[in-house]
Amino acid sequence: MGEVLSQSEIDELLSALSSGEITPEQVPENKDKQQVKSYDFRSPKKFSKDHITTLEMVHENYARIIAGYLSAQVRLNVQVKVALVDQVTYEEFIKSISSPTILTVYKMPPLEGTLLLETSPQFVFQVLDIMFGGTGTTVYKPREFTDIEKTVIRSINEKLVENLKLAWEDILDVQPELLDIETNPALNQTMAPNEPVAIVTLTVKINEIQTYINLCIPYLAIEKIIDKLVVKYWFTGSNNDDNGAVRKIIEKRIQDVTLNMEAVLGKTQIPVKSFMDLQLGDVIRLDQSVNAPLNMYIGGKLHYKVVPGTHKKKRAVQISEVIRKDVEEYGQ
Structure with a gap:
């Protein structure tokens, strides 16, 4: 704590300032001055760090689930990851998103x-x-959505909403249901402008193009179950039954992890000049024999030899040889 001046010392200091013997800049600052942190009472922070961490864990699980769903819809590899979990006001969220957009109310x-x-x-x-x-x-290019586009995307978003049930099942048995979709976020009046909300931003990568999905969770929606949004609530137990339940949760999460499987038709190398001269209809010769099985990779590692074909009017492969099988070996 800084030294307290006596009244005579204060008088001498004021006299020196008025006579010009010292300048205000020469008066020593109190280095022990208490630091003051600003606080906006209009937008109080309702979500603790534990709440944010738990929401992140829930939606990492959700990201894996919808990656599988979207991959099946577009028949391409889709990567979904949690990019950010933050708390803002509802007004700040609405101002941060595009218009038009697809805003699903559920x-x-x-x-x-x-x-x-x-x-x-x-x-x-x-x-x-x-x-x-x-x-x-x-x-x-920004434009309005057609009625056909809104109908198709509504069916997709309905499944995205339904998949929240699987993501939340380790915490709470929820029953998600789509209510409506809107294209102008400014017209949505379901929440007060200053209502605290948690925003979960997911990145979606398809064909090396990255886009976004946002989930807006108002504090009032989860206020009654907020105590469950603490990691310790999941992983602290007083008996063996609790520990067994935790083990089952972990095992289930591991089993639900999605893996990328790739069957490689073949590879080749060509000079840059030949690459630049490629035209529609050109034939590129690969290093793979017509009758040879293809290599199938999981997580970038060779696991199977497979034979290409079709199954129920879709391209498929049949495993002809197992190269790697052990989970322990896969993790090396």
Whole structure:
């Protein structure tokens, strides 16, 4: 704590200042001065670090689940990851997203009220382009959605909402249900502007193009179950039964992890000049014999030899030889 001046010392200091013997800049600052941190009472922080961490864990699980669903829809490898979990006001969230966009309003009993899922227009148009026969690499240009596009994306978002049940099942048995979709976020009045919300931002990568999905979770929706959004709630137990339950949760999560499987048709090398001269209809000779089995990789490692073919009008492969099988070996 700084030294307290006597009244005579204060008088001498004031006299020296008025006479010009010393300047205000020469008066020593109190180095022990208490640091003051600003606090906005209009947007108090309702979510603790534990709450944010738990929401991140829940939605990492959700990201894996919907990656599998989206991959099946577009028949391409889709990578979904949690990019950010943050808390803001509802007004700040609405101002941060595009317009038009696809804003899905849903409920998730026993949580209170409504929640929001925003699929960015870049994501929506890429998925629609692929589903309608395109490559998904068309440059996005802002425009309104057609009625057909809104109908198709509604069915996709309905499944995205339904998959929240699987993501939350380790914490709570929820019953998600889509209520409505809107394209103008400013018209959505389901929450007060200053209502605290947690925003979970997911990145979605298809064909090396990255887009976004946002989930908006109002504090009022989870206030009654907020105590369950603590990691210790999951992993602390007073008996062996609790420990067994935790083990089952961990085992289930491991089993639900999705793996990328790739069957490689073949490889080759060509000079840059030949690459630059490639035209539509040119034939590229690969290093793979017509009758030779293909290599199938899991997580970038060779695991199987497979034979290509078709199954129920879809391309398929049949395993002809197992190269690697042990889980321990796979993790090396």
